[in-house]
Amino acid sequence: MIRKGKTPRRPPPKKPSNNQKDPVGVYCRVRPLGAEDGECCVEVISSTTIQLHAPDGLKANRNGEFKETQYSFKKVFGIKTTQCELFEDVAKPLADDLIHGKNGLLFTYGVTGSGKTYTMTGSPGQGGLLPRSLDMIFNSIGPFQAKRFVFKPDDKNGMEVQNQVDALLERQKRESQQSVPKTPSSRQRVDPEFADMINPDEACKADDVDEDSSYSVFVSYIEIYNNYIYDLLEEAPMDLIKPKWNGAGTPLRHNTEFIPPQSKILREDQNHNMYVAGCTEVEVKSTEEAFEVFWRGQKKRRIANTQLNRESSRSHSVFIIKLAQAPLDADGDNVLQDKNQVNVSQLCLVDLAGSERTSRTRAEGSRLREAGNINQSLMTLRTCIEVLRENQMCGTNKMVPYRDSKVTHLFKNYFDGEGKVRMVVCVNPKTDDYEETMLVMRFAEMTQEVEVARPVDRPICGFAAGRRQRNQAFKEELSRRLEERGGPVDGEPPAALNQLLQSFPPLPASELSDPNDDHTIPRLIEALEKRHRIRQMVTEDYNKAANMLKSMLQDLDGNLMSKENFIQDQRGRLGEKDKMIQNQKNEIDRLEKKSKMLEYKIDILQKTTNIYEEDKRALQHELESRDHRLQREVSEKKRMEVRMHGLVTDEKLRWQKECERRVNAKELEMQNKLWVKDEKLKQLKAIVTESKTDSRPDQPQRPSREKDRVPAKRSASPSPVPTGPPVRPMHRRSHSAGAERWVDHKPSTNVELDTVMQPSVANAIKVSAPSEKALAKCDKYMLTHQEMASDGEIQTKLIKGEVFKTRGGGQSVQFTDIETLKQENPLGPSRKRTSSETGPNQEECKDGSWTDVETRCAVAVEMRAGSNLGPGYQNHGYSKRRKP
Structure with a gap:
């Protein structure tokens, strides 16, 4: 569909310039x-x-x-x-x-x-x-x-x-409409x-x-x-x-x-x-x-x-x-x-x-x-x-x-x-x-x-001035000539005509009172004859004046004809001049149209040039702004690098100090643990020594491996579990209500390994932090712990335990098993199992010499509430006393 454009508005006519x-x-x-x-x-x-x-x-x-x-x-x-x-x-x-x-x-x-x-x-x-x-x-x-x-x-x-x-x-x-009024107004x-x-x-x-x-x-x-x-x-x-x-x-x-x-x-x-x-x-x-x-x-x-x-x-x-x-x-x-x-x-x-x-x-x-x-x-x-x-x-x-x-x-x-x-x-x-x-x-x-x-004067016409005066002068001249010839002037009779009328003899009395009157009629006839002669003379004078006026009018007509011919010649010349002027006007109009067209094109080119210049200035301004922004970004990047370098250096120093502090704290903790173990070993040694003295020397006693070992699922080494009763008497939860429920404690810092064998526990309540409310609803407790192994692989430990109710109304957890899950690359180099992986004194066990009291005591460590399971593991016990 083609839409017609609007008719362009005609520009106003050029007015005479006036700066006043x-x-x-x-x-x-x-x-x-x-x-x-x-x-x-x-x-x-x-x-x-x-x-x-x-x-x-x-x-x-x-x-x-x-x-x-x-x-x-x-x-x-x-x-x-x-x-x-x-x-x-x-x-x-x-x-x-x-x-x-x-x-x-x-x-x-x-x-x-x-x-x-x-x-x-x-x-x-x-x-x-x-x-x-x-x-x-x-x-x-x-x-x-x-x-x-x-x-x-x-x-x-x-x-x-x-x-x-x-x-x-x-x-x-x-006038005909106004004769009958249309409205009362x-x-x-x-x-x-x-x-x-x-x-x-x-x-x-x-x-x-x-x-x-x-x-x-x-x-x-x-x-x-x-x-x-x-x-x-x-x-x-x-x-x-x-x-x-x-x-x-x-x-x-x-x-x-x-x-x-x-x-x-x-x-x-x-x-x-x-x-x-x-x-x-x-x-x-x-x-x-x-x-x-x-x-x-x-x-x-x-x-x-x-x-x-x-x-x-x-x-x-x-x-x-x-x-x-x-x-x-x-x-x-x-x-x-x-x-x-x-x-x-x-x-x-x-x-x-x-x-x-x-x-x-x-x-x-x-x-x-x-x-x-x-x-x-x-x-x-x-x-x-x-x-x-x-x-x-x-x-x-x-x-x-x-x-x-x-x-x-x-x-x-x-x-x-x-x-x-x-x-x-x-x-x-x-x-x-x-x-x-x-x-x-x-x-x-x-x-x-x-x-x-200030408004300017407007010329009216190019004719010569005084046309109305010339017409009036011509009428006055004609009236004057008629007056000289005895003609009427402004509707009044001339003076000669008045004298002529006054020279007419008056008529005598024509009343006949006597039939023998012979004087009245002859006097009347004589007066009439005299009037007739005067009338003939006036007629002759009138005819002469008329002929003279006719000749004058003919002369005037001749003059008018000559004037008309002259005027016709002048009009012909004026017509030629008008044609010439018209041709010049047409040429001027053509040139003006051409000039307007050129001015229009110049305006278009000027507008186009202005648009391009505006675009150029805009692009230059945008380029300069981008250069400034780039320079600011570069300087900001340099400042950021210097700042990050300083932050890295400060962080590195801080972590070095933190690592030293942690290592010192860990060493102190391990020393304390070793001291505690030494004290326990001394006590056990004293107990064993006392028991040996009480027993018979020909019948040596061997610990039962079935009781000392705790079965481990998918574990590289068995984990010892204590066989003695708990410190405080606890009440075990009844299982008659249904299957066992687990508390799956996974800290938020754990890493998903995406392996095929993932531990799956049914009827489990998953928590990221220990909760007394979750422990009150479950029978089993499982803690997931991750650490870095010596070969650089992630090692996951599942520490399991049972939940007991305490007499004070709280909850207590006793850990009974540890599963160790380790992710290894099957194509990597095989490693020989060290003595720490095979267990302490494994060869001695094969020989049947795993009967040392200190060795068994070191392996059979009682896992009770509050005891440590190694680096990063703790036995979680919860208790709550009821108010009386």
């Missing part, structure tokens, strides 16, 4: 203090500086944390500033830029109840910035406005130019309170207006409520489909309620400028009409009564004035039919909702949500200003979070250099707003540190 930047113009306006407000905390120091005084209670509570602070602005307007003075300094430059094809943004900012809406809108006789801007625009372009529907929005933030016929049809269609009129907003004496106009261009003004009005955009000029359609029903089940009347407005979305046009998609744009031709449209949308704006303001704005309102400007054609009569020559500039007047604290307004429900969204949008505006300021002052390139709020997202182009930005900070001087006013002052002072690129 202007800071954001921030102005401050202080509203008058109300009668119920009390103490004032704001003082105007100069025309550019204000000072904030902290209230006394606030100082006492915070130990003087808030002090008297001063803030500077571009200009400060006190309480006596009029709306006209404010407009002259703040909004008039922006309106002048709008007429000359540049964009502008003006917004009011401040706490709730600080006078933002009054500054923007005004009151009767004291119009604000918005109506005065509209008045200046129409005063400047009034004589040069195009007819309605010559300019038409294309719904993509651009303008189209229609010809005269299409514009006329559009006007007729709109179309019958609204301007509010009488706002009929006269501006004093005629305060009217102003722009200078240097291009008279060879045609203008049209379009206005739109939106609000941003809860971070959603709504069109205030949109005609809400009526729901005529769903009828309302009465109780009888019949339709009572149709539902004429309005459908709630739908929110709009922001989009980006081909020039990467943001605009509101589907927003209503109304073409207006006068200040009154524009303000009527504004007031129609103002009535739909969301306001509410709060603790701080009776009519508090709950949304941000944006009034957009678009001015479409296009040059006239070469004749100076009609608008040039070229969309590329249309220049659209806009002025955005923004009335921001006031920041407020819910603890002061005591808002609940929807009011609380509105306040939260207002504060969030204003916080986003502050964040964007802070990031812009940091990028410009510190040289960073952080992303400005325009998209976090609709307000900042809509006006991001202005901060990127699409026009001038002005802000009016409104301040309420009462002490209750001190803390919030201080935050507003800090934000305003930081805002004026942000710089915006």
Whole structure:
């Protein structure tokens, strides 16, 4: 499956480079203090500086944390500033830029109840910035406005130019639609309170207006409520489909309620400028009409009564004035039919909702949500200003979070250099707003540190200037010539014609009172004949003037023909030049495309080179890190070798000392054992000597070998076992309960030999250490002991014994047998059995001379509890006394 890639985004058009930047113009306006407000905390120091005084209670509570602070602005307007003075300094430059094809943004900012809406809108006789801007625009372009529907929005933030016929049809269609009103809202009129907003004496106009261009003004009005955009000029359609029903089940009347407005979305046009998609744009031709449209949308704006303001704005309102400007054609009569020559500039007047604290307004429900969204949008505006300021002052390139709020997202182009930005900070001087006013002052002072690129001038058209003046001069010249020839001038008869009419003889009285009157009719006939002659003379003069005018018109037509021929020649030359220019443009486009392709390839190669360089640096860094790690490992290994060598040496010395100590201890132990054996032998010798003296000398006594020897299983030599009774009387366990049970004691240090013949004991309890609990359950005991033989092989000894109960309640073990298991290599050299392997005095036994008392006593060693069986063996006895 082949997946199609996304269409690459078209790069933005190259804008004229302009390194000149202007800071954001921030102005401050202080509203008058109300009668119920009390103490004032704001003082105007100069025309550019204000000072904030902290209230006394606030100082006492915070130990003087808030002090008297001063803030500077571009200009400060006190309480006596009029709306006209404010407009002259703040909004008039922006309106002048709008007429000359540049964009502008003006917004009011401040706490709730600080006078933002009054500054923007005004009151009767004291119009604000918005109506005065509209008045200046129409005063400047009034004589040069195009007819309605010559300019038409294309719904993509651009303008189209229609010809005269299409514009006329559009006007007729709109007039027919307006004759029958669609909705009750179309019958609204301007509010009488706002009929006269501006004093005629305060009217102003722009200078240097291009008279060879045609203008049209379009206005739109939106609000941003809860971070959603709504069109205030949109005609809400009526729901005529769903009828309302009465109780009888019949339709009572149709539902004429309005459908709630739908929110709009922001989009980006081909020039990467943001605009509101589907927003209503109304073409207006006068200040009154524009303000009527504004007031129609103002009535739909969301306001509410709060603790701080009776009519508090709950949304941000944006009034957009678009001015479409296009040059006239070469004749100076009609608008040039070229969309590329249309220049659209806009002025955005923004009335921001006031920041407020819910603890002061005591808002609940929807009011609380509105306040939260207002504060969030204003916080986003502050964040964007802070990031812009940091990028410009510190040289960073952080992303400005325009998209976090609709307000900042809509006006991001202005901060990127699409026009001038002005802000009016409104301040309420009462002490209750001190803390919030201080935050507003800090934000305003930081805002004026942000710089915006200065917009460049845009050329309109390449025709020669003065086309409209030449047409007017031609009309005036034609009227003058007609006046000289006696023709009408501005609809009035000429002076010669007036004299001629006055020279007509008056008609005599024509009343006949007598049938014999012969004077009245002849006088009437004479007057009529005289009038007829004058009429003929006037007719002749008229014909002469007409012929003369005809000839003049023919001459004028000839001149016009010659001019037309000249114009045709010039147009032909212009066509050739246009073709040449078009060819050059095509060649330039081809070269630009080739240049872009090469730049694209260069970028790809540069990116590839950067990737390889990054890989190279990464590999070098990895190689260096591995070299360092290897060196550290080598040095660590050397240190470890030295350390282990020292440890081996210390361990070797320690084991040498330990072996010497053990050897000395073993020698001492063996000496003690030999001394004990010597003492026993002496005692036995004394006993034997006594027995010999008591017995008969002719009958020698021989020990019984059956009683002295203990059978050994798989043993190289028989092990002696004592035949005498135990030291303490013991009770043997009864075997009537079942088979014998063994305790298999194997120490954890034993080595598994993996031989075929392994000792296997049934019903055995395997333990690794002696346990009284295991001995109490068993009858037999077997201890496994391993040691190294003289030939280097491992020798295993199984030392067996019986378990007895003692009278004290404990357990005792008496060893009775020793099995010796030895692992040998059958292919190894055979060894001769030494005397120690064959047993002591074996040859003597063969001869029958194994009757020595000392020899028998040495062999028949009694194995009792606590006696030693050799190196590493001990008889284990356990006893436990019962408590009474």
